[in-house]
Amino acid sequence: MLLYERVAATLRAQITRGTLRAGERLPSVRQLAQGHGVSTATAVQTYLQLEREGLAVARPRSGFFVRAATPAAPAARLPRRRAPGEVDNPALRSVMELLARSDLLPLHSATPAPDLLPRAALTGSLSRCLRRTSAAALDYAPPQGHFALRRLLAQRYAQVGAEVSAEEIVLTGGAMEAINLSLRAVTSPGDVVIVETPTYHGILQAVAAMRLKVLEVPTRPGQGIDVARLEQLLQQTAVRAAVLVPNFNNPLGSLTCDADKRALVESCDRHGTVIIEDDIYGDLAWSGQRPSPLRRWDDGSTVISCGSFSKVLAPGLRLGWVAGGQWSEVLARAKFFTTVGGNSLTQLAIADYLQRHDLERHLRRLRRTLADNGQRLHDAIARYWPAETRVSEPQGGLSLWVELPGGADSRVLFEQALNRGIGTSPGVLFSSHGDYVDCLRLSCGLVWDERMDHAMRELGKMAAASSNCPSL
Amino acid sequence: MLLYERVAATLRAQITRGTLRAGERLPSVRQLAQGHGVSTATAVQTYLQLEREGLAVARPRSGFFVRAATPAAPAARLPRRRAPGEVDNPALRSVMELLARSDLLPLHSATPAPDLLPRAALTGSLSRCLRRTSAAALDYAPPQGHFALRRLLAQRYAQVGAEVSAEEIVLTGGAMEAINLSLRAVTSPGDVVIVETPTYHGILQAVAAMRLKVLEVPTRPGQGIDVARLEQLLQQTAVRAAVLVPNFNNPLGSLTCDADKRALVESCDRHGTVIIEDDIYGDLAWSGQRPSPLRRWDDGSTVISCGSFSKVLAPGLRLGWVAGGQWSEVLARAKFFTTVGGNSLTQLAIADYLQRHDLERHLRRLRRTLADNGQRLHDAIARYWPAETRVSEPQGGLSLWVELPGGADSRVLFEQALNRGIGTSPGVLFSSHGDYVDCLRLSCGLVWDERMDHAMRELGKMAAASSNCPSL
Structure with missing residues (x-):
């Protein structure tokens, strides 16, 4: 067994046992090298191996992370109402009024944070x-x-x-x-x-x-x-x-x-x-x-x-x-x-x-950040939210669409989150007659930090409580 | 007869004979004093006398002018259509399109010129x-x-x-x-x-x-x-x-x-x-x-x-x-x-x-300029336009409303003026069914200069031609 394979095996075991959990940051290359008494080249090879196995994922300028089991995507649904009719959705008014606060962590707002512009x-x-x-x-x-x-x-x-x-x-x-x-x-x-x-x-x-x-x-x-x-x-x-x-x-x-x-x-x-x-x-x-x-x-x-x-x-x-x-x-x-x-x-x-200015250059950076945020949200959901939670895999844009398991009502989660200063967009906002009660939208436009990680953990607990599923 | 009364009499005679015409600038106080071999105090007294008689008018920072005979104001009219109905006025489209030019003297635009702001x-x-x-x-x-x-x-x-x-x-x-x-x-x-x-x-x-x-x-x-x-x-x-x-x-x-x-x-x-x-x-x-x-x-x-x-x-x-x-x-x-x-x-x-900033201070200056422009337009109409032209006496705002004599059609004047690079707003724009064919609106928001005076003279000729009345 080559040196890097031996180091990979110990990390693999930690991931399998849950000592290292989905989405968590792995030791830096230098830390890994020092901890196992190997060269940095070997440490790098270790991570490349784990990446090939789908166990680790590299993030630009952040290092390596334990790859989350990707949650399944929600299935498409037919609208409950099939005939032409007027929009009849009281949430369009009531929810919007509740979101008119400037003190929220704006996970409800599908827009890039000012610092990304x-x-x-x-x-x-x-x-x-x-x-x-x-x-x-x-x-x-x-x-x-x-x-x-x-x-x-x-x-x-x-x-x-x-x-x-x-x-x-x-x-x-x-x-x-x-x-x-x-x-x-x-x-x-x-x-x-x-x-x-x-x-x-x-x-x-x-x-x-x-x-x-x-x-x-x-x-x-x-x-x-x-x-x-x-x-x-x-x-x-x-x-x-x-x-x-x-x-x-x-x-x-x-x-x-x-x-x-x-x-x-x-x-x-x-x-x-x-x-x-x-x-x-x-x-x-x-x-x-x-x-x-x-x-x-x-x-x-x-x-x-x-x-x-x-x-x-x-x-x-x-x-x-x-x-x-x-x-x-x-x-x-x-x-x-x-x-x-x-x-x-x-x-x-x-x-x-x-x-x-070179708009394309700015767009390249912005897209990378949004994609990265999307992955982090994915990982956080895999790590903190109920096991059967489904998440869209966006090809672009500014948001993630999440489907809660067990017939949970995202309006309950919305209210609870609001009490903790976290904004979410309940699914009922996104149809003419209040479909998607069990879904919600999260923004990929925020700058990722400790507060975000904490909020995703909190939301995971609320989601578990409202869907009667254990959070992970 | 006092000295200033004698000087006033000569000016009065010139005004009556038309040697000095309505709206024209009178000699400066110094010129008048030198010309008549009197003191400046006497020259000033002369103008105050003519002002009392309603023959001269002082304009801040500009001197004295021959006061125009104020044209009468237009009378109010009942709308041609008295029952509720849909707006049906093709001019709202056609005229607006013709005015979408940036090379016009914007007498059609009821807005203050940038230099006044x-x-x-x-x-x-x-x-x-x-x-x-x-x-x-x-x-x-x-x-x-x-x-x-x-x-x-x-x-x-x-x-x-x-x-x-x-x-x-x-x-x-x-x-x-x-x-x-x-x-x-x-x-x-x-x-x-x-x-x-x-x-x-x-x-x-x-x-x-x-x-x-x-x-x-x-x-x-x-x-x-x-x-x-x-x-x-x-x-x-x-x-x-x-x-x-x-x-x-x-x-x-x-x-x-x-x-x-x-x-x-x-x-x-x-x-x-x-x-x-x-x-x-x-x-x-x-x-x-x-x-x-x-x-x-x-x-x-x-x-x-x-x-x-x-x-x-x-x-x-x-x-x-x-x-x-x-x-x-x-x-x-x-x-x-x-x-x-x-x-x-x-x-x-x-x-x-x-x-x-003191908005009121700015407004005081702006109002004075608009009022002054209104007076100048009034004078120019009295001087250059057909005798029976009627003009509103605004108490404020940015425009003057003019009624042409002899059943003239202001759309004809509008077209002719457009050809000479002068914008006007024909009266038909201001009602639901194209009333006020014989009226037009002029802006008081422009900075008064030679070009304005010239334009008002040109418009006066067109007004005379279209109403078959002699211009003054």
Whole structure:
């Protein structure tokens, strides 16, 4: 037996016996070498061996950890309500009110922590615009927004294979305004609109406020939108629009593959259904491979594509956009009479940032952190939560979707966690009629620290109590 | 005859003969003294005498001018359409598109020129927030907005006699977003809503987009909203809401007196009609006396009060608010699902500006300039436009309302002016069915210079041609 194999055997035994538990940090290479009286080369070889066996996992700049048994992913579910109907979900109001506290550990908030964003560079761009073009920065922007930024956005669309002109882009106060304007442009009260299930609660509230009826199409962990089911719904019902999140949807983080995207656009085109695409998470592929928006398979006659800098640069600057295709003039007019126009300073400063800085470089770092956080949350759940807990394996985005075992009610966990200063998003928020009572969403956007580890342990105990399963 | 009386007589004769024309600059005091071989004290006495006679007018830092014969004000008109109906005014689209040019002399734009706003102080506040609180400035604001600014706004309401709590204020992207959110909160499609006639076209477009029916209540030059007519309309029709601009409405600049305001609130309260008050021009009283908003006579059960910093600090920062009274929670929710929240940096920076700078001092200067511009436009019209042209005498705000003689069509003037690089707002923009074909709105917000004088002369010629009246 080689030296490194002998050291590996002792670690393997500790892991098997539970002396070293899933997710725990293994000794550093130096500690291992000193402890076993071997060279650092041998210590490194030991860890590479354990990694090959699937027992250890390396984390950049953190060292080696005991690999957790990966919890299974939740299965896709059909919505409880299958006919078109109005959104009827009291949690959308009550839960949101409870979360309006600034003292929570914000595991409920699917947004990157301020420290993960390029604050210094953005501050520089804002200051530069104030110094050099203060008159323009403080004066009205055109309703569509400043052309410089719209041109840069059109270039970014080209990079992911979508033909979008700068002229058809309207800048908005984030993606939610883009979605609201789009719904306004294409629907009338009473129209039927398809949304994914589960989906972001803001979309459900916007649809409800416009007095639209919803039909829910399942989106599947790991696979994205169920295109066959979508086609079936379109055949049965006249659907005016579909608000879809094909890239790393919120809460699942799943990705719809290119073949399905193309089929989906064709399907909607055939049935005269307008797609309002929310591509706000498209830049956050944990693999680093930026997927295309649906607009790649359309010329602007079926797909309205919405995006935002909120999840990659600065949520508080409220800068999003809509590539409106044939609706771009209607959208620009709606932008005018709802808000006159957007914030000039922000538009000019983000254009400046994009021209002076390498957004891709920042995105690479951000994606790695999010993926790393996702793994840490996975590990913590494997370590602290009930054994049968299921967890999504996101391909990107900012959140993890967790399914509690034993028919537990995540609203109970939500309340208990709130009492301990921990925010979670109960599953009932993510459907039109309060489905997913046993699920919850956790944010991957926080900076991992002791407090996070502690919170995950606390949540695990609560989950065990509420599901009558022993915590691990 | 005293010496100054003799000099005054020669000037009087020149004015009467037309050698010196209305609006023209009179010789400086020194020139007059030298020219007539009298002391400067005598020259000053001469001008004071002519001022007493109403023949000359002093302008701060500019000297004395020949006073123009003040054109008469336009009379109030009843709307052509008296029954509730949908907004049907194609000009709202076509004209707005033509005005989307950045190369025009913006006499169409009722907003203060950038040079009239406190750019350095605002830039300072923005830079300070970026330096000191960049994390908060770039992160999400609460849906209602940062409390610091809401508290300062509540204090400002208290100063004008209105009891508004910081808690009920929701910050918005300008007054138009405030009005849109308010309409959303209180109306359903098909409801009847009262608007003034003439009124700001943005309000008409917002009402149209919500599929509401409008009833128009006349607002009168110099007197404001016709309260008796309003009461009559409320008795005849079930009216859900009224969007009113009691302080220096756009385009007329007229002020509704306190007695009428109180009657108006009582009337709406009695009939269950919600008032959405647009108080965006309230700080721009040309007399300096800031009138109260309607909310002063209400406890938040009938009046929703909207305001903005767009017309006094910086249009491009898009910062307005709504004091929502009993609707404040509904409004905060609507703010969340339409835009998630407002721009954090802007909210924090304007709070900083209000704490460090004397807004009242800036407003005093701005009001004087606007009043002075109003007088100059008046003079220019008296001097260059057809004799029967009528002009509003605004008590505040940012615009002048002009009525052309001889049934002229202001759309013709609009097109001709556009060809010469001058923007005007044709009267048809300001009603639900294209009334006021013979009227137009001019901005008082530009910095007066040679180009302005030239433009007013050009417009006068076009007005004369289109009304078949000789220009003066």
